[in-house]
Amino acid sequence: MTYDAVIVGAGHNGLVTASYLARAGMKVCVVEKNDWIGGAAVSRELYPGFTYSNCSYVSSLFRPEIMRDLELPKHGLQILPYEGGAVFQEGGGYLGMFRDHDANRREFARHSKRDAEAYDIYARDVLRFCRFIRPMLLRTPPDPSSFRPRDLAELMWLGRQMGALSEEMRARMVQFWTMSIADFLDQYFESPVIKGYLAVSAIIGTALGPMSPGSAYVLLHHYMGDVDGNVGAWGFARGGMGSITRALTASLKAAGGEVRTGQGVEKILVQSGRAVGVVLANGDEVRGKRVISNMDVKRTFLKHVDEAELPDDFVKRVKAFKIRGSSGKLNIALDSTPVFPALPEGAPNIRGDLHFTDSIEKMERGYDDWKNGRFSRDPFQDVMIPTMIDPTMTPPGKHFMSSFVQYAPPKIEGRDWTDADRDAFRDTCLNQIETYSPGFKDRVLHVEVRTPRELEAEVGLTEGNIFQGELTFDQLLFNRPVPGYAQYRSPIRDLWICGSSTHPGGGVMGAPGRNAAAEMLREAGAKGGMRDAYAVL
Amino acid sequence: MPTPSSEVLVIGGGVNGLACAARLAAKGRKVTLLEASEVVGGGAGEREFAPGYHAPALAHLTQGLDTRVVEAMALDRHGLAFHPALATTVLSGEAESLTVRGGKTSGVDAAAWEALHRKLSAFARVLAPLRQMRPVRLAGENRLFGLARQGLGIRALGKDDFRELLRMVLINVHDVAEDELSDDRLKGLLAFDATLGAWLGPRSPNSLILYLDRLARGADPLLPKGGMGALAVAMGKAAAAAGVEVRTGSAVEKIVVEGDRAVGVRLEGGEVVRVGLVVSAMNPRTTLHQLVGAAALDAGFFKATGHVRMRGAAAKLHLALRGTPDFRGADLKSRIVIAPSSEAVERAFNPVKYGEVPELPVMEVILPSAHDPGLAPAGHHVLTAIVQYAPHAPKAGLEAARAEMLENTLNVLEQHSPGLRSLVVQAELLMPQDIEARFGMVGGNWHHGELAVEQMLFNRPTFAAAQYSTPLPGLWLAGAGSHPGGGINGAAGWNAAGAILEAKA
Numbered sequence A: 001m002t003y004d005a006v007i008v009g010a011g012h013n014g015l016v017t018a019s020y021l022a023r024a025g026m027k028v029c030v031v032e033k034n035d036w037i038g039g040a041a042v043s044r045e046l047y048p049g050f051t052y053s054n055c056s057y058v059s060s061l062f063r064p065e066i067m068r069d070l071e072l073p074k075h076g077l078q079i080l081p082y083e084g085g086a087v088f089q090e091g092g093g094y095l096g097m098f099r100d101h102d103a104n105r106r107e108f109a110r111h112s113k114r115d116a117e118a119y120d121i122y123a124r125d126v127l128r129f130c131r132f133i134r135p136m137l138l139r140t141p142p143d144p145s146s147f148r149p150r151d152l153a154e155l156m157w158l159g160r161q162m163g164a165l166s167e168e169m170r171a172r173m174v175q176f177w178t179m180s181i182a183d184f185l186d187q188y189f190e191s192p193v194i195k196g197y198l199a200v201s202a203i204i205g206t207a208l209g210p211m212s213p214g215s216a217y218v219l220l221h222h223y224m225g226d227v228d229g230n231v232g233a234w235g236f237a238r239g240g241m242g243s244i245t246r247a248l249t250a251s252l253k254a255a256g257g258e259v260r261t262g263q264g265v266e267k268i269l270v271q272s273g274r275a276v277g278v279v280l281a282n283g284d285e286v287r288g289k290r291v292i293s294n295m296d297v298k299r300t301f302l303k304h305v306d307e308a309e310l311p312d313d314f315v316k317r318v319k320a321f322k323i324r325g326s327s328g329k330l331n332i333a334l335d336s337t338p339v340f341p342a343l344p345e346g347a348p349n350i351r352g353d354l355h356f357t358d359s360i361e362k363m364e365r366g367y368d369d370w371k372n373g374r375f376s377r378d379p380f381q382d383v384m385i386p387t388m389i390d391p392t393m394t395p396p397g398k399h400f401m402s403s404f405v406q407y408a409p410p411k412i413e414g415r416d417w418t419d420a421d422r423d424a425f426r427d428t429c430l431n432q433i434e435t436y437s438p439g440f441k442d443r444v445l446h447v448e449v450r451t452p453r454e455l456e457a458e459v460g461l462t463e464g465n466i467f468q469g470e471l472t473f474d475q476l477l478f479n480r481p482v483p484g485y486a487q488y489r490s491p492i493r494d495l496w497i498c499g500s501s502t503h504p505g506g507g508v509m510g511a512p513g514r515n516a517a518a519e520m521l522r523e524a525g526a527k528g529g530m531r532d533a534y535a536v537l
Numbered sequence B: 001m002p003t004p005s006s007e008v009l010v011i012g013g014g015v016n017g018l019a020c021a022a023r024l025a026a027k028g029r030k031v032t033l034l035e036a037s038e039v040v041g042g043g044a045g046e047r048e049f050a051p052g053y054h055a056p057a058l059a060h061l062t063q064g065l066d067t068r069v070v071e072a073m074a075l076d077r078h079g080l081a082f083h084p085a086l087a088t089t090v091l092s093g094e095a096e097s098l099t100v101r102g103g104k105t106s107g108v109d110a111a112a113w114e115a116l117h118r119k120l121s122a123f124a125r126v127l128a129p130l131r132q133m134r135p136v137r138l139a140g141e142n143r144l145f146g147l148a149r150q151g152l153g154i155r156a157l158g159k160d161d162f163r164e165l166l167r168m169v170l171i172n173v174h175d176v177a178e179d180e181l182s183d184d185r186l187k188g189l190l191a192f193d194a195t196l197g198a199w200l201g202p203r204s205p206n207s208l209i210l211y212l213d214r215l216a217r218g219a220d221p222l223l224p225k226g227g228m229g230a231l232a233v234a235m236g237k238a239a240a241a242a243g244v245e246v247r248t249g250s251a252v253e254k255i256v257v258e259g260d261r262a263v264g265v266r267l268e269g270g271e272v273v274r275v276g277l278v279v280s281a282m283n284p285r286t287t288l289h290q291l292v293g294a295a296a297l298d299a300g301f302f303k304a305t306g307h308v309r310m311r312g313a314a315a316k317l318h319l320a321l322r323g324t325p326d327f328r329g330a331d332l333k334s335r336i337v338i339a340p341s342s343e344a345v346e347r348a349f350n351p352v353k354y355g356e357v358p359e360l361p362v363m364e365v366i367l368p369s370a371h372d373p374g375l376a377p378a379g380h381h382v383l384t385a386i387v388q389y390a391p392h393a394p395k396a397g398l399e400a401a402r403a404e405m406l407e408n409t410l411n412v413l414e415q416h417s418p419g420l421r422s423l424v425v426q427a428e429l430l431m432p433q434d435i436e437a438r439f440g441m442v443g444g445n446w447h448h449g450e451l452a453v454e455q456m457l458f459n460r461p462t463f464a465a466a467q468y469s470t471p472l473p474g475l476w477l478a479g480a481g482s483h484p485g486g487g488i489n490g491a492a493g494w495n496a497a498g499a500i501l502e503a504k505a
């Protein structure tokens, strides 16, 4: 049979696209190379009785529109908000973060009275920038070089968005988008540890340091989500991040879609310039009127499409697409609750993010190591214990600890990672935690270590880049992934892309998948199932 | 009775102050220019740093003066002439050196370099008109015609190039070097030239645009005949000829504010000069924070000017040499660049982020005396180098950092010119803090405020002062801290004069 759409990859974006198409009445089939679904939004039991969110671990960016459209709560998805955390300082001190505004303010004031005052102004300013950018997430980027009415209208829409702000606000926003987070924070704060804490969101997942211009925008990328309408808030998916993709799959199946796991796509079939299906690793063919790739843009076009089918310029640009990985991850099974002596007894902070990097300088030095082809000697870790809030993931009394680590390069001094490198990376991270939580290592039952090498091998993220491509202006909006192909189409007819390599980029957000579906449905002239699909539609 | 606004005081006799004063005087304003030091020129001056050895004060080359300034001030009639544009010799540790002239070079990358140069020059031409315009506003009162022309210029690029411009406009120069070139010498040169005078490494996003700005001024650098000091002298003469009263040795201590308006200045020594308009062509922060002061300014504006980043990372080396150095046969009349690779430039930047000194700095070396033998005793030479990167706030303290920087710099030079150290009669290295003390460039920053995307156009030096006027009536800005930034160029001063004339017309 010939499907209306074959989707390559059961990452969350592939599943989002598939679900929208299925709801619009298309026959869709998702093919996934792994035996499990989810891509980087996955829950896996890799140690008996313990469920790991072994890639992404917290949720905020996922678009509420998609949750509603695809009825994910009905299909079992529940997001548990968390807030707070702590930064442990060299020498025994700490900075705590609290859900409660006044508690937070008191804690900031303990480090700097001035900074406690400044924080409210800072939060207000960042929120303003977020409000501006959020509506863009679910819109296809216009092509600024095109005179098509639709692109012009969309450019005008952008102009109107700008127009709603005062001239000074516009100028400040342009400044914010282009500056470094270190410089931005310097405008508000003086305490190194407060700045160190606030800079974190600007480096997560990127091959930039906090002193790199453009890093302030990355901060926004992590702030523009929400949990239950609280902008900037983050939460856990109950049962791990795989609950999101599980709910998406359930929603897809309820709409008549199919998912096939365990056989990856070898080749995307192209006949007379049109994509007509895929060949799987076992030689099976799956035919479709259109093929939609959830793989990153490099993998899609350089590994699974015959280069002869593509224009040279396009191939050149795809080859130059920047997708350097910068992160690693440790998934840890713990026998008991770790203790952090710096925190007061019973402090709630242990339920949030735990960091051991108490200044921007330390982060930046970690980035210097990455540039030199090494993992950071004193890495930044974002440690979380989701089971403090969601006990469903482990046996009672035990814990799942997730540590997201920066920086880890795609290659070690130009060569591939070895197992010895990986073990050294693991030990560096565990030792850092042990420093702030004596006895921690004795509680460890099992560790899964994921360097860029493992992320590429398992999830198919080229070079281990967690966002399927770096988030710098040359690869954002109409430049993502390649200028002229930012509207989810490719040079080959009926071959589409819907993963995080496309606007608005990575994170468990669903926006690329939804925007891609909207484009296809627009083109197919389909209606229904797509409320508010595309404003200019 | 307020003094009529046709009477103008310009503070600071650098290239921008001179250009601004000359333009205003030529339009009939009564202009007095006050310069703190004994000669005009600012960064473009000249100094006898050792008996018989003359070095440029700071700037040792220009990427081209603003053409409007050259023409309207008739600088050639006042003695300004240039040597033929300098070629660049890129030295390399292992490989042979490479000569580059604009888009022309040799070696494996000859064609790639030419193509890249052509592409980037086309982009530079699109951006160039912005340099001569008042910063575009994000609303209202736009110079619509100028903008439209700008738009047309962009359209003239063609669809593919336009897309490419949008992709590359905020990209980092390191990735461009990696994508387009294979020769480390050219990658190093591109990285070095893009980040010269900036507080950025080549891997920092937004670094390529600085290279485009450089190309917008000219492909190859120029050296005035007689040295950089001759350029300052010519501009001083031209300003005087236009009717400017130039007063050197007149440091302004305070801008006098009465009734919420700048009405004059007080000089060191106490003399008060009252005028209609005060134009500051010196550092904007010093102007507002020290000469004006918080009391006379809106608190938000005062704070914003405090936030303007002014980190300098260029050090200046002057060597008096008792002979002719040999850079492995390099043409001594060329600009010699020691930047072995883009990574080497980045590695030289890393330590200054933490207030430390790089072990292997990168640099641009000129021998002014190879062009104008009179600058050094017969048979001797003056070597000047801009050395990057130097910390603007060294953790180890200025003295220790300067000594370390000098030592590391001489070591690198010795590597590429064996025996050079034995020729040194006298060495002087100016760290950013020295430059601040001597030239009033806050933080030692090349542009009196970093030239970085977030401090360009309508955000230069700050939003509220981006159109050369300030929120304090009667006070204008005209120095490198304003659009389009510094270098020996004069566009900022010329544009500022235009804005003043328009406002009063």
Ligand SMILES: Cc1cc2nc3c(=O)[nH]c(=O)nc-3n(C[C@H](O)[C@H](O)[C@H](O)COP(=O)(O)OP(=O)(O)OC[C@H]3O[C@@H](n4cnc5c(N)ncnc54)[C@H](O)[C@@H]3O)c2cc1C
Pocket: A008, A009, A010, A011, A012, A013, A014, A031, A032, A033, A034, A037, A038, A039, A040, A041, A054, A055, A056, A057, A058, A059, A060, A061, A263, A264, A265, A266, A294, A295, A296, A299, A327, A328, A329, A404, A455, A458, A459, A460, A461, A465, A466, A467, A468, A498, A499, A500, A501, A505, A506, A507, A508, A509
């Ligand atoms: C370690 C880590 C931590 C992260 N933390 C967070 C976080 O806390 N919060 C957050 O919001 N985001 C986080 N992210 C980012 C986020 O998880 C990803 O950006 C997002 O999940 C990518 O989704 P996607 O659908 O675009 O692509 P992917 O999830 O990459 O999906 C692509 C799918 O294609 C499949 N595939 C690849 N090749 C083939 C083939 N040949 N044939 C068939 N199938 C194939 C893959 O197996 C995969 O299932 C993290 C990512 C990582 C790696």
Ligand SMILES: Cc1cc2nc3c(=O)[nH]c(=O)nc-3n(C[C@H](O)[C@H](O)[C@H](O)COP(=O)(O)OP(=O)(O)OC[C@H]3O[C@@H](n4cnc5c(N)ncnc54)[C@H](O)[C@@H]3O)c2cc1C
Pocket: B011, B012, B013, B014, B015, B016, B017, B034, B035, B036, B037, B040, B041, B042, B043, B044, B058, B059, B060, B061, B062, B063, B250, B251, B252, B253, B281, B282, B283, B312, B314, B315, B316, B386, B435, B439, B440, B441, B444, B445, B446, B447, B448, B478, B479, B480, B481, B485, B486, B487, B488, B489
């Ligand atoms: C190390 C270094 C190397 C450089 N090399 C080059 C180069 O090779 N090529 C190039 O194009 N650019 C170079 N530059 C940059 C260039 O020197 C400046 O951008 C340029 O001089 C700025 O011109 P200006 O007129 O705006 O300011 P300035 O040249 O700084 O002039 C300001 C003037 O104001 C005067 N002044 C200050 N305070 C007072 C006061 N209170 N009262 C009265 N007068 C006052 C000063 O004495 C000075 O003369 C270099 C900069 C540095 C730091």
